[in-house]
Amino acid sequence: MLAGLAAASPRVAGAQARDSAAVIVTIDADSTLNWRVVTRVQLSADSGDTSRRASFQYLARPCARVGEVVVDDGTMAVPLVARRNGAWHALDDTLAAARGTRAGFELRYTVARTADAVDVPLVIPTLPVPRGSNARLGNVQVVVRVPSAQARVTFPRLERVDARTWSARLVAIPSLVHVRLTDDAAPCAEVEPRGDACTNVLVLEITGTGARVFGLLLGPVLRRALAQENQGFKTHAEHAG
Numbered sequence: 001m002l003a004g005l006a007a008a009s010p011r012v013a014g015a016q017a018r019d020s021a022a023v024i025v026t027i028d029a030d031s032t033l034n035w036r037v038v039t040r041v042q043l044s045a046d047s048g049d050t051s052r053r054a055s056f057q058y059l060a061r062p063c064a065r066v067g068e069v070v071v072d073d074g075t076m077a078v079p080l081v082a083r084r085n086g087a088w089h090a091l092d093d094t095l096a097a098a099r100g101t102r103a104g105f106e107l108r109y110t111v112a113r114t115a116d117a118v119d120v121p122l123v124i125p126t127l128p129v130p131r132g133s134n135a136r137l138g139n140v141q142v143v144v145r146v147p148s149a150q151a152r153v154t155f156p157r158l159e160r161v162d163a164r165t166w167s168a169r170l171v172a173i174p175s176l177v178h179v180r181l182t183d184d185a186a187p188c189a190e191v192e193p194r195g196d197a198c199t200n201v202l203v204l205e206i207t208g209t210g211a212r213v214f215g216l217l218l219g220p221v222l223r224r225a226l227a228q229e230n231q232g233f234k235t236h237a238e239h240a241g
Contacts, residue, residue, distance in 0.1 A: 021140060021141035022041065022129055022139045023039065023040070023140040023141065023173055024039070024040045024143070025038075025141065025142045025143070025173065026039075026143045026144075026145075027143070027145065027177060027179075028145045029145065029146060030110070033113070034110055034112045034113055035179070036109075037109055037111060037120065037122065037123070038107070038108050039106070039122065039173075040106050040107075041104050041106075041107075041127075041129070042104040054071065054073070054092075054093035054125065055090065055126040056069070056071065056080075056090070056091040056107070056124060057088050057091070057123070057124055058088070058089050058122060058123045058175070059088055059176060060087050060088070060089060060121065061120075061121050062188050063113060063114045063118045063119075063188035064111050064113055064118045064120060064121060065113075066089070066111055066121055066123070067109050067111070067112065069107060069108075069109040069123055070108045070109065071107050072108075073103075073104070074103050074105075078095065078105075079093070080092060080093065107123050114188075115185070116182055116185035116186060117178070117180040117181070117188060118178070118179060118188060119155075119177070120176060120177045121175070122173060122174060122175060122176060122177065129172065129173065137169050138168075138169040138170045138171040138172075140170040140171065140173050141170075142156070142158060142167065142168055142177065143166070144165070144166045144167070144177060144179065145164055145165050146164050146165075146166065147164070147181070149163040150181070150183065151164075151179060151181045151182070152179070152180055152183075153177060153179055154178045155174075155176070156168070156170060156174045156177065
């Protein structure tokens with residue numbers, strides 16, 4: 001399920017007043033090592049018409065399933081309708097636009113993972129992020145709390161604050177945060193249904209000196225290997241049927 005209703009949460013404006021960043025994204029691992037995401041967005045005159053219908057979007061990623069997205073504008077939960085445009089999922093406000101201006105939003109959802117190295121999608125509002133007073137510092141605060149000292153964030157570029165916390169100020173909201181629970185985490189691999197067919201998805205992360213060149217050389221080899229594997233799946237399914 002992509003979207004739905006929930007009871008109103010704590011006021012967005014009050015939470016934002018305690019931090020100078022207009023957007024605060026917090027990602028925490030729960031007891032099952034899935035990811036809980038809370039994003040608080042403060043709106044201002046820089047955000048344009050804040051009385052219009054809200055709209056949000058996120059990029060679907062392999063091995064990461066975005067659960068119910070709950071959006072609160074500080075006075076009530078926002079009912080949403082979901083639509084999809086390729087890999088992007090959109091969530092649109094269904095309430096009338098003329099209900100007054102908004103101070104901001106709080107978004108809450110859980111990302112279920114099926115691999116130890118995954119992209120955590122971030123739900124992004126379509127309203128522009130207000131400009132901060134310090135352009136170099138950035139007006140988006142991202143905080144990721146990982147379950148162990150072995151876990152690390154490889155994208156975007158965050159600083160390790162302590163053994164289990166990564167954080168940075170950014171100039172824009174990233175579409176995803178990549179987290180590896182261990183250095184030897186297995187790559188993301190899954191079979192994704194598409195109508196009456198399916199596609200085999202494999203995601204590998206290559207870092208370090210020469211990573212780009214190695215990726216260019218390895219890419220064609222992996223694509224051929226996946227094509228052969230897919231043909232094997234197809235042949236087996238046809239014989240089994």
